[in-house]
Amino acid sequence: MAHLAQWADAYADLIRHALADDAEPAPAPPVLPYVIRSARYAEEAKAYRRALGAGLLDAYRRSQQDLLDRFERVQPNEWDRPARHPSGVRSVRALLSLRVVELSIHGWEIVHRVGRPAMLPDGRHAALVDTLPIRLRGSFARRDPLPERLRYLFVLTPPLLRLVTLVIYGDRFEIDPNGDGSADAVLTLHPQTYILAFTGRITWREVLDAGAVGVTGRQDLAADLAGWFPPG
Amino acid sequence: MSVRSEVEVVRAAGARLGDELATLMPSNGTCRVPAASGPSARSWRTWPSGRTPTPT
Numbered sequence: 588m589a590h591l592a593q594w595a596d597a598y599a600d601l602i603r604h605a606l607a608d609d610a611e612p613a614p615a616p617p618v619l620p621y622v623i624r625s626a627r628y629a630e631e632a633k634a635y636r637r638a639l640g641a642g643l644l645d646a647y648r649r650s651q652q653d654l655l656d657r658f659e660r661v662q663p664n665e666w667d668r669p670a671r672h673p674s675g676v677r678s679v680r681a682l683l684s685l686r687v688v689e690l691s692i693h694g695w696e697i698v699h700r701v702g703r704p705a706m707l708p709d710g711r712h713a714a715l716v717d718t719l720p721i722r723l724r725g726s727f728a729r730r731d732p733l734p735e736r737l738r739y740l741f742v743l744t745p746p747l748l749r750l751v752t753l754v755i756y757g758d759r760f761e762i763d764p765n766g767d768g769s770a771d772a773v774l775t776l777h778p779q780t781y782i783l784a785f786t787g788r789i790t791w792r793e794v795l796d797a798g799a800v801g802v803t804g805r806q807d808l809a810a811d812l813a814g815w816f817p818p819g
Numbered sequence: 820m821s822v823r824s825e826v827e828v829v830r831a832a833g834a835r836l837g838d839e840l841a842t843l844m845p846s847n848g849t850c851r852v853p854a855a856s857g858p859s860a861r862s863w864r865t866w867p868s869g870r871t872p873t874p875t
Contacts (some may be wrong), residue, residue: 651833690832
């Protein structure tokens with residue numbers, strides 16, 4: 588919750604800068620690997636949590652309202668303005684989608700951590716799947732180029748019904764959240780399982796052991812996903 | 820999803836989390852986590868149909 592409060596303030600700041608008339612163009616900030624950024628965010632959130640003490644709930648609600656006010660004031664022609672998000676330069680519109688992702692994933696995590704059945708709301712699967720490539724670009728464990736590319740096809744089941752193509756070249760990858768075609772491995776799974784595994788909330792090993800994914804083609808490639816995209 | 824709808828998602832999801840936090844956190848700022856929670860009590864296998872998806 589402290590992380591969500593902290594980042595609501597950060598997003599409000601990013602939007603304010605993006606919309607400022609006198610904002611000077613600045614070079615894109617260096618993008619650190621996700622594993623480094625996530626460790627830093629966790630430390631910052633812990634420090635903020637300690638500082639807030641009993642004020643956490645108030646701080647969360649205040650920051651969330653400030654960010655909503657900021658989004659409410661964005662004019663139609665301003666949504667494409669660039670903002671300097673730590674993952675790279677993103678549009679203000681993308682920040683809105685990323686906030687949905689943050690609230691969804693961390694919301695799921697909080698409910699899950701207190702031992703209650705947690706579900707990502709059906710209506711948010713599409714936004715989460717569409718923004719996942721941003722996260723994956725930060726967590727990809729680059730290796731030497733492969734002699735032959737590896738092609739995955741993820742078949743996401745209702746309520747989303749989507750084909751996602753992931754191609755790994757070793758030193759890079761490409762992902763298309765609206766993919767198609769043949770693949771070395773076809774993984775069929777619920778969109779929630781897909782999202783939670785790729786965001787590191789559950790491991791691919793757990794998913795495979797639980798039989799929560801159907802795999803056709805090369806079975807070994809499914810287990811390799813954890814190596815290509817290690818959890819942050 | 821339209822921008823307006825997405826702002827409403829942020830509003831609703833944010834409010835829900837605030838309510839969640841309010842139930843977990845008494846006035847002294849310490850989170851109450853049920854004793855049964857933790858890795859052994861976790862169940863992430865909660866997909867709506869309750870069954871393993873079948874490859875197509």
